[in-house]
Amino acid sequence: MKKHLFLGIMGSALFFNSCSSNDDNEGTNLPSEQPQLLLSKVTTVYYDNPSNPETTVSTLSYNNQKQLIKTISEGRTSTFEYDNTGKPAKTIYYNPDGTVDYYSAYTYNGDQLTSIKAIYADSDGNRTVTYTYNTNGQMTSSTLCQDPECSHPATDTYIYNGNNISSETSTWGGSMTYSNKRDFSYDDKFNPYTNINKYLKIMMGGAYSLSKNNYLVEKISYKDNGVWQQNQTITYTIQYNSSGFPVQVVGKEANGNPYVQYNYEYIIQ
Template identity: 30%
Template structure:
């Protein structure tokens, strides 16, 4: 299931502009939904089947038995559960205020800790965030990092993330085509979901500055797409800086 998270990161980003709060995510003219993804990497092939209730996600099931299950409250996506077979491995909960995402919690099954990210909407259109580690039994809280998201054309164009030991700056370049998940209800409210941007990422550049050691490393990922007549991607070739290549076929 981690591969499908990589896949959708290649197709789209986790983030979406807060300026879209009053927009409908449903493309009424086409209302196209992604039904199947086929991943080929290193000679291996995996398939992922997406199911919906109208335009709301229900599940994403892999041929290896892993799956993601989605829960809505009204039109807001409030929970994603990740399973390995019948075992619940990971849960993400989302919390809103007046339709805006204000916090999310990530919990690994059996862990004594969880992580919470709080969001602040700034007057300049950026979104600031702070991520915390929380001891579940005592509610003792410590800060992991702080950061900021920058947007243009309903896509995130930069993510800044600052911790005690490093500063990570990630920039994104996009095509002008349609995201495969643009018609899914609720994804436009999220900042961690790699399915909710307007367009598709063609280049991701991550610069990691080690503040204690004084070193800087850069990591680049490129994505090459082909599209159908409606402007949605039907194939993606993702190339890591290391030379690793993954190919995806998208079926609607």
């Protein structure tokens, strides 16, 4: 179930300025000189086992240019490096003991992120994610290949309604192919990832980080003999801070059982 709103804290930053809009800042790579509201901590409670919820805490750190440079989650650290245009160039992932697990290298075609390659000491572990886009520059699919032949790809595809993703379909290849689909409706507030570096949004993936607003309803379906069958509906209740960003998001199943809860904390820098 853990493909929730917060898809693993690989990195996120945002800012709020009363004179700014999402359209004004979309695609900006270099940090703004205006004061920014930066996401500093996310506490997530998963209710896969309602009698024993699982809590994870992720923290985020920034440099004096307001660029995300480090995240820590469940004892694992990730650090981020940028080129002189503000594009992410490298992410290094560390084991809990501080040794390097692997790193990811970013490849661009002009201003478009085309792929991210994870590189391990043992090259058998290497994997690559490639991206495609629509004519509006919105990322419409990502494909994960875990071997050079990409014999068993995992693909996420996205359908947009304006600045929000209305439908996300995930397909995993292998001896058997499995697919699920998530359809969303949204509020009209900015979500925590609104003004994050656009390439980190793409790297993080998922409808929440790529959309402008926050989920209100999520409908989950699986494919059975070629036909989509809806089997879950999640409704989200959101509390906002004075700047209009979420500070708590609570998701519940149709029967009222808890599904997930997120608490967001911010700093001004």
